[in-house]
Amino acid sequence: MxxxxxxxxxxxxxxxxxxxxxxxxxxxxxxxxxxxxxxxxxxxxxxxxxxxxxxxxxxxxxxxxxxxxxxxxxxxxxxxxxxxxxxxxxxxxxxxxxxxxxxxxxxxxxxxxxxxxxxxxxxxxxxxxxxxxxxxxxxxxxxxxxxxxxxxxxxxxxxxxxxxxxxxxxxxxxxxxxxxxFRINDQLLPTSTPPxxxxxxxxxxxxxxxxxxxxxxxxxxxxxxxxxxxxITKALDSLKWLRHQVESLLKEGLLADEVADTLLKGLNCTPPVDNEYAQIKAKLSLIGFINGVIKVRSEKV
Ligand SMILES: [Zn+2]
CATH class of the missing domain: 3.60.15.10 (Ribonuclease Z/Hydroxyacylglutathione hydrolase-like)
Known part of the structure; x- marks a missing residue:
């Protein structure tokens, strides 16, 4: 190829x-x-x-x-x-x-x-x-x-x-x-892979x-x-949207992994990439993002 x-x-x-x-x-x-x-x-x-x-x-x-x-x-x-x-x-x-x-x-x-x-x-x-x-x-x-x-x-x-x-x-x-x-509910998923x-x-x-x-x-x-x-504006708006989603789910008592799985249900890929790889990479990004949100929250306290 x-x-x-x-x-x-x-x-x-x-x-x-x-x-x-x-x-x-x-x-x-x-x-x-x-x-x-x-x-x-x-x-x-x-x-x-x-x-x-x-x-x-x-x-x-x-x-x-x-x-x-x-x-x-x-x-x-x-x-x-x-x-x-x-x-x-x-x-x-x-x-x-x-x-x-x-x-x-x-x-x-x-x-x-x-x-x-x-x-x-x-x-x-x-x-x-x-x-x-x-x-x-x-x-x-x-x-x-x-x-x-x-x-x-x-x-x-x-x-x-x-x-x-x-x-x-x-x-x-x-x-x-x-x-x-990767988009979730049409919002851009950040490049937030850990660590x-x-x-x-x-x-x-x-x-x-x-x-x-x-x-x-x-x-x-x-x-x-x-x-x-x-x-870029869309990416900034998406960050705020995603943070809001993550914080709401964390408040419900979900663990980081569960928050990621809940959000992943709305995953869309453009262009369409291999589903299994997309799932792995998108989940990693979500876990990285959720940890990032948790860190920001703990630093504020
Ligand atoms: Zn990279």
């Missing part, structure tokens, strides 16, 4: 590497002008597809300038070792807190495999970045040198404490700042993105949107 490529605008491509041989799980972005930037590399199992997709557009590995790793969660970055040896000249942009995971991903990979059951074996392994690639890792930049284009690397730590996003002019490559993939979801920071990230007055938002789960203000 090949990756699916869509040109979103001049020289900006969305690459869906068809994880689990289906579309809709994860979107990577490839920017060709004025520099060639691959935003997230995807998991190891689809690394060859991503390489073929970019070569099919006429670019060789040596021509890639930047590999931007938004954060080290497995579906975003597990293929870094393979992609970095192909893109042999590329600088590897990560947050300072991500660097140690690239050299030793074992702890993070273990956490993934214990949460995702049979899907863990379908996402491939996570090879550490080779020592010879380490000099290309850059973790201190606040922008990318792109000539006339305005670029900014923004810490968005609500989803994961080490997540960085990339603003290019009026576009934000927002990784997991929000997700449009690192931080409710107040997540809200702050969305407020920051809203204040940028963007004309495009590209997220990993899933796709590019030309109505970012609407989507």
């Amino acid at each position: 090949d990756a699916k490529i869509e040109e979103i605008s001049d020289g900006v491509y969305m690459i869906d590497p068809c994880l689990f041989d289906s579309m809709g799980y994860i979107a990577l972005y490839f920017i060709t002008q004025p520099k060639r930037i691959l935003f997230d590399v995807g998991p190891s199992v689809t690394a060859e597809r991503v390489i073929h997709a970019i070569e099919g557009l006429g670019y060789k590995g040596e021509q890639i300038d930047y590999l931007f790793v938004s954060h080290v969660h497995v579906e975003h970055s597990g293929g870094i070792s393979k992609i970095a040896s192909w893109a042999s000249n590329a600088k590897i942009i990560v947050s300072p807190a991500s660097v140690r995971h690239l050299t030793d991903p074992s702890k993070m990979y273990q956490a993934y495999t214990s949460s995702y059951g049979r899907f863990a074996s379908l996402i491939g392994d996570y090879q550490p970045l080779s020592q010879s690639s380490m000099p290309r890792v850059v973790s201190t930049l606040s922008e990318l040198p792109l000539g006339d284009r305005r670029s900014r690397i923004i810490q968005c730590v609500g989803h994961a404490h080490h997540q960085v996003c990339l603003q290019l002019d009026g576009s934000l490559l927002g990784a997991d700042i929000l997700s449009t993939q 690192s979801f931080n409710y107040p920071k997540y809200t702050e990230d969305l407020d920051t993105a809203l204040a940028l007055n963007l004309d495009r938002l590209m997220v990993s789960h899933y796709g590019a949107f030309d109505n970012p203000t609407e989507i």
Whole structure:
């Protein structure tokens, strides 16, 4: 199976590497002008597809300038070792807190495999970045040198404490700042998978993105949107709605797991993804969110 490529605008491509041989799980972005930037590399199992997709557009590995790793969660970055040896000249942009995971991903990979059951074996392994690639890792930049284009690397730590996003002019490559993939009663389910979801920071990230007055938002789960203000506002409203639901159910005496199961009954996925995986990921997000709400409540007392 090949990756699916869509040109979103001049020289900006969305690459869906068809994880689990289906579309809709994860979107990577490839920017060709004025520099060639691959935003997230995807998991190891689809690394060859991503390489073929970019070569099919006429670019060789040596021509890639930047590999931007938004954060080290497995579906975003597990293929870094393979992609970095192909893109042999590329600088590897990560947050300072991500660097140690690239050299030793074992702890993070273990956490993934214990949460995702049979899907863990379908996402491939996570090879550490080779020592010879380490000099290309850059973790201190606040922008990318792109000539006339305005670029900014923004810490968005609500989803994961080490997540960085990339603003290019009026576009934000927002990784997991929000997700449009799972909806419950038409409300967006946040990207709140444990353990690192931080409710107040997540809200702050969305407020920051809203204040940028963007004309495009590209997220990993899933796709590019030309109505970012609407989507971000929807995500903020959904947070309030979901928090209200969670607090009501907790007040009824339900445990976190029971609250999650009650809410999951209204789950919808867009685009439709494998039901079993969707159930696992959505439940994890809910558990992370519920724990986030409980933490905020206990800090208030
Ligand atoms: Zn993530």
